[in-house]
Amino acid sequence: MSYNAPILITGFTPFGGETINPSWQVAQRFADREMLGARIHAIELPTVFGDAEAILQRAIRKRRPGLVLMLGEAGNRSRISIERVAINLADARIPDNAGKQPKDQPLLKNGPAAYFSTLPVSQLHESLLAAEIPAECSLSAGSFVCNAVMYRALHVLADLDASARAGFIHLPYLPEQAVKHRFAPSMALSDQVAAIEIVLRTLLDQ
Amino acid sequence: MSYNAPILITGFTPFGGETINPSWQVAQRFADREMLGARIHAIELPTVFGDAEAILQRAIRKRRPGLVLMLGEAGNRSRISIERVAINLADARIPDNAGKQPKDQPLLKNGPAAYFSTLPVSQLHESLLAAEIPAECSLSAGSFVCNAVMYRALHVLADLDASARAGFIHLPYLPEQAVKHRFAPSMALSDQVAAIEIVLRTLLDQ
Amino acid sequence: MSYNAPILITGFTPFGGETINPSWQVAQRFADREMLGARIHAIELPTVFGDAEAILQRAIRKRRPGLVLMLGEAGNRSRISIERVAINLADARIPDNAGKQPKDQPLLKNGPAAYFSTLPVSQLHESLLAAEIPAECSLSAGSFVCNAVMYRALHVLADLDASARAGFIHLPYLPEQAVKHRFAPSMALSDQVAAIEIVLRTLLDQ
Amino acid sequence: MSYNAPILITGFTPFGGETINPSWQVAQRFADREMLGARIHAIELPTVFGDAEAILQRAIRKRRPGLVLMLGEAGNRSRISIERVAINLADARIPDNAGKQPKDQPLLKNGPAAYFSTLPVSQLHESLLAAEIPAECSLSAGSFVCNAVMYRALHVLADLDASARAGFIHLPYLPEQAVKHRFAPSMALSDQVAAIEIVLRTLLDQ
Numbered sequence: 001m002s003y004n005a006p007i008l009i010t011g012f013t014p015f016g017g018e019t020i021n022p023s024w025q026v027a028q029r030f031a032d033r034e035m036l037g038a039r040i041h042a043i044e045l046p047t048v049f050g051d052a053e054a055i056l057q058r059a060i061r062k063r064r065p066g067l068v069l070m071l072g073e074a075g076n077r078s079r080i081s082i083e084r085v086a087i088n089l090a091d092a093r094i095p096d097n098a099g100k101q102p103k104d105q106p107l108l109k110n111g112p113a114a115y116f117s118t119l120p121v122s123q124l125h126e127s128l129l130a131a132e133i134p135a136e137c138s139l140s141a142g143s144f145v146c147n148a149v150m151y152r153a154l155h156v157l158a159d160l161d162a163s164a165r166a167g168f169i170h171l172p173y174l175p176e177q178a179v180k181h182r183f184a185p186s187m188a189l190s191d192q193v194a195a196i197e198i199v200l201r202t203l204l205d206q
Numbered sequence: 207m208s209y210n211a212p213i214l215i216t217g218f219t220p221f222g223g224e225t226i227n228p229s230w231q232v233a234q235r236f237a238d239r240e241m242l243g244a245r246i247h248a249i250e251l252p253t254v255f256g257d258a259e260a261i262l263q264r265a266i267r268k269r270r271p272g273l274v275l276m277l278g279e280a281g282n283r284s285r286i287s288i289e290r291v292a293i294n295l296a297d298a299r300i301p302d303n304a305g306k307q308p309k310d311q312p313l314l315k316n317g318p319a320a321y322f323s324t325l326p327v328s329q330l331h332e333s334l335l336a337a338e339i340p341a342e343c344s345l346s347a348g349s350f351v352c353n354a355v356m357y358r359a360l361h362v363l364a365d366l367d368a369s370a371r372a373g374f375i376h377l378p379y380l381p382e383q384a385v386k387h388r389f390a391p392s393m394a395l396s397d398q399v400a401a402i403e404i405v406l407r408t409l410l411d412q
Numbered sequence: 413m414s415y416n417a418p419i420l421i422t423g424f425t426p427f428g429g430e431t432i433n434p435s436w437q438v439a440q441r442f443a444d445r446e447m448l449g450a451r452i453h454a455i456e457l458p459t460v461f462g463d464a465e466a467i468l469q470r471a472i473r474k475r476r477p478g479l480v481l482m483l484g485e486a487g488n489r490s491r492i493s494i495e496r497v498a499i500n501l502a503d504a505r506i507p508d509n510a511g512k513q514p515k516d517q518p519l520l521k522n523g524p525a526a527y528f529s530t531l532p533v534s535q536l537h538e539s540l541l542a543a544e545i546p547a548e549c550s551l552s553a554g555s556f557v558c559n560a561v562m563y564r565a566l567h568v569l570a571d572l573d574a575s576a577r578a579g580f581i582h583l584p585y586l587p588e589q590a591v592k593h594r595f596a597p598s599m600a601l602s603d604q605v606a607a608i609e610i611v612l613r614t615l616l617d618q
Numbered sequence: 619m620s621y622n623a624p625i626l627i628t629g630f631t632p633f634g635g636e637t638i639n640p641s642w643q644v645a646q647r648f649a650d651r652e653m654l655g656a657r658i659h660a661i662e663l664p665t666v667f668g669d670a671e672a673i674l675q676r677a678i679r680k681r682r683p684g685l686v687l688m689l690g691e692a693g694n695r696s697r698i699s700i701e702r703v704a705i706n707l708a709d710a711r712i713p714d715n716a717g718k719q720p721k722d723q724p725l726l727k728n729g730p731a732a733y734f735s736t737l738p739v740s741q742l743h744e745s746l747l748a749a750e751i752p753a754e755c756s757l758s759a760g761s762f763v764c765n766a767v768m769y770r771a772l773h774v775l776a777d778l779d780a781s782a783r784a785g786f787i788h789l790p791y792l793p794e795q796a797v798k799h800r801f802a803p804s805m806a807l808s809d810q811v812a813a814i815e816i817v818l819r820t821l822l823d824q
Contacts, residue, residue, distance in 0.1 A: 084293075087345070121310075136800075178696075183696070184752075188809055339587060341591070385540075385541045391546075394599075396602075500734075525703065
């Protein structure tokens with residue numbers, strides 16, 4: 001894979017009563033870095049249906065990235081969670097940051113039911129385990145804004161640039177978030193950053 | 207929806223060290239019954255990739271059902287679990303009953319990434335809760351034989367009969383299975399059967 | 413064990429936003445029954461620190477039971493949960509039904525740290541599993557009113573009647589409760605009643 | 619509290635198929651350090667019923683510590699887990715490292731049913747949360763070797779030195795352990811060490 005093309009990495013604004021979002025805490029660490037000749041652009045997306053997808057779509061059209069790595073928060077998971085698939089469904093258990101709470105809606109009328117991640121999911125999984133970072137492959141990115149963003153990026157790139165790759169990774173709470181919940185697991189920021197560094201290196205080394 | 211057409215209900219053979227499978231324990235209770243004029247055919251599918259889909263596909267082609275209700279076991283879930291979507295992926299954590307354990311394989315080369323259930327998932331969910339039966343909508347039917355069968359049925363019907371409906375429901379362990387596991391939840395057979403009766407009535411009443 | 417002496421079985425009033433409590437739903441089924449010559453008295457205890465213990469203590473002093481079987485609700489457990497031990501601690505995460513919420517308090521100043529159940533816990537566990545009812549032995553009855561009642565009964569009987577036996581069993585939600593929660597497991601009322609019937613028979617058969 | 623007296627900190631050898639034990643990984647970091655004038659002695663206890671207690675008892679008699687902080691592994695927990703109570707019960711689900719697997723046995727014939735931790739459990743909990751380290755108070759240290767060691771230390775000190783304090787803290791898996799399990803949560807070693815540092819400082823500051 002050639003990465004003269006830039007890399008987009010995205011995180012989200014806090015939501016659901018949290019004051020930080022691990023996805024942006026991690027993504028911003030990579031902002032404006034260069035890896036193997038590829039420039040990394042970091043974007044903080046609003047946790048708002050429609051707005052998040054629109055901002056990402058514009059960035060993809062503008063930057064023409066070779067790789068789009070999207071990050072999000074999954075507060076009930078204890079591991080780096082590599083998503084396999086995004087589905088054409090918006091079904092929100094809580095309101096997004098603009099108060100929208102779609103139920104049983106398609107993200108894109110007449111869009112395909114799903115897009116698979118175009119990242120080598122199993123290979124990333126093994127790279128993380130080899131580095132002693134707890135990780136898992138996940139079969140569902142949910143039906144909230146995370147899934148919506150993943151679906152949109154894959155949809156846009158399917159048209160725009162078949163050689164570009166895109167995928168989504170869910171991150172656990174940071175410890176400072178978990179202390180406010182009774183049982184939630186968490187992962188240290190340094191381990192989360194190390195995980196994404198490994199993911200990027202694995203993708204660029206191909 | 208007219209159901210002069212017959213109904214297919216399917217369950218699976220036991221797998222993963224179990225000696226029974228709740229899906230077939232439940233499905234066989236409906237064998238050869240008639241509901242609102244529709245004849246119910248019950249089929250026990252082998253828990254084997256490829257074979258299960260082939261048997262179901264033949265039955266669909268032969269019976270021309272108006273409704274295909276597929277049942278399976280999800281031993282870690284405590285509720286009637288109505289699946290929303292089947293994905294084009296075979297990725298098995300344990301071998302199936304013929305020793306096959308596909309990894310990262312598509313079910314159907316060049317098939318669509320996913321099919322949504324054509325059942326009214328949210329309405330079924332509400333019908334079950336109204337009847338005081340614990341239920342949930344699920345965003346993943348896994349990537350084992352259950353998902354393979356759901357994908358195939360929806361794929362075949364997409365070609366064959368756009369008016370037919372099909373969907374998949376995962377069932378908890380029966381109590382007699384849960385006693386052999388340390389923590390697994392379970393649900394009484396009578397409640398599982400009542401749940402599927404309600405699902406069928408809800409679908410036929412439309 | 414001779415059971416010419418009566419049996420006390422106790423349940424609790426609903427708490428924590430619930431409108432029923434499985435412990436009383438089950439206990440009342442045994443009210444005024446006779447088993448192997450022993451009369452069963454059922455008592456619904458208030459979910460209130462202090463009051464619950466006082467009512468039970470009076471009943472024990474009045475009835476002089478040979479067996480005290482206390483039941484309570486544990487909404488996060490999926491199995492019949494036989495408690496091994498009660499500890500001298502009141503530490504409430506939520507207020508009781510009178511608004512009391514003790515923190516880090518002993519139940520009985522200068523009382524022993526704990527009392528073990530005087531029921532044959534492992535034998536009851538095996539009786540339930542043999543009857544295909546999911547069950548477990550538990551090492552903690554919590555630090556809410558359930559534990560307080562168990563502690564008091566064992567304390568009173570330690571003085572009053574060394575031959576009497578007493579123990580506590582936590583019950584899962586009933587399905588009609590679980591439907592109001594997102595993930596909670598449950599067990600059918602008929603299975604819960606069958607479990608307690610087996611427990612009583614196992615104890616009386618000794 | 620005066621800590622001219624030395625501090626004992628204990629961890630365990632690996633067990634249950636693991637090759638490391640977080641409790642010893644953490645405890646050895648404190649070996650031979652001095653905190654506020656108190657010398658810290660670290661001991662690696664064998665995960666063997668009887669042997670572990672005997673070694674700890676000898677060390678207590680020899681060192682006359684003012685504080686005994688015992689650490690152990692709880693692979694299913696995601697947080698620093700401060701134990702409240704040790705019970706007089708050995709009941710092992712798996713064999714210890716010498717192949718012993720006691721069932722339903724008292725640790726000490728005619729010993730009291732339980733000992734409460736003599737550490738200020740709630741205060742330690744709050745200190746950890748204030749430092750943004752996920753922590754919880756636990757009502758059960760289990761019935762394996764961890765509980766046995768906690769029970770013995772508290773029993774010995776009850777006789778020997780009423781002013782000495784002792785308690786037990788369970789630690790999550792380290793990430794390098796969690797990668798070998800499918801779902802287990804974990805915590806970074808640096809955060810586990812920081813937690814125990816805070817615990818010691820909180821105790822010494824009193």
